[in-house]
Amino acid sequence: MPNIILCYDFSAVHTSDAADKIGTALSFFYPVNVLDVFHAVPESFLAGDVIVSVVSTWHEGQLPQAWNESVPMLQTVSFSGKKVAFCGLGNGDEYPDFFCDAIGFLADLFEKNGGTLIGKTPAEDYHFHHSVAKRGDEMVGLCLDYQKHRDKIDGQVKTWCDELKKQIES
Numbered sequence: 001m002p003n004i005i006l007c008y009d010f011s012a013v014h015t016s017d018a019a020d021k022i023g024t025a026l027s028f029f030y031p032v033n034v035l036d037v038f039h040a041v042p043e044s045f046l047a048g049d050v051i052v053s054v055v056s057t058w059h060e061g062q063l064p065q066a067w068n069e070s071v072p073m074l075q076t077v078s079f080s081g082k083k084v085a086f087c088g089l090g091n092g093d094e095y096p097d098f099f100c101d102a103i104g105f106l107a108d109l110f111e112k113n114g115g116t117l118i119g120k121t122p123a124e125d126y127h128f129h130h131s132v133a134k135r136g137d138e139m140v141g142l143c144l145d146y147q148k149h150r151d152k153i154d155g156q157v158k159t160w161c162d163e164l165k166k167q168i169e170s
C-alpha cells in the first residue's frame, strides 16, 4: 500500500482548503500523512512513496515564503523511487503571465532530484498566457483558481485524484 505525504503550508488559507479536499479524496485509498513544509526536514520525506505538494503562487511568479525558505532543504532531498505530484493555486485572470508558476519551479526541482512526475493536466483546461508550470500541451499538475473558478474546484479535485490513483498504481 503506497504511503502518501501531503505537503503544504498549513498557514495558507486556500492552500489548506485544497489540501484538505485532496487528502480526504486520497485517504479513501491510501494512508495520507500531512506535512507542514514550514517544519519539513529531509527525513520528513523518507516514508513517502508518493509526495503530493499543494502550493500557491504569489507576487508575480514567486513561491510562498514558507516554500521559498525550504528550497535549500528540498535541494538536498532525494526523491528517487518516489512519485511526485503538484497542485497549484493561482489566478490566471489577474496574473496571466505567471499562472501557477510555483509548481513549475518545484516540479523541476523534485524531478532533478529523482522524482517521477505524475498528475499532469491539459493546459487547455485553463485560461492564462504564460506559465512556468506549462510543458508542451500540459501543466505539471492540477491548477486551482479560488478567485474566479471556485465552483469548479470540488470536481477538479475529484477528477485529479481519480487519475492520480491510476498513475500511482501503474
Ligand SMILES: Cc1cc2nc3c(=O)[nH]c(=O)nc-3n(C[C@H](O)[C@H](O)[C@H](O)COP(=O)(O)O)c2cc1C
Pocket: 012, 013, 014, 015, 016, 056, 057, 058, 059, 060, 061, 062, 064, 089, 090, 091, 092, 095, 098, 099, 100, 101, 145, 146, 147
Ligand atoms: C499579491 C498577490 C500576488 C499573486 N500572484 C500570483 C501569481 O503571480 N500567479 C498566480 O497564478 N496567482 C497569483 N496570485 C493568486 C494566489 O495564488 C491565489 O489568490 C491563491 O488562492 C492564494 O492561496 P493562499 O492564500 O493559500 O496562498 C496572487 C495573489 C495575490 C494576492
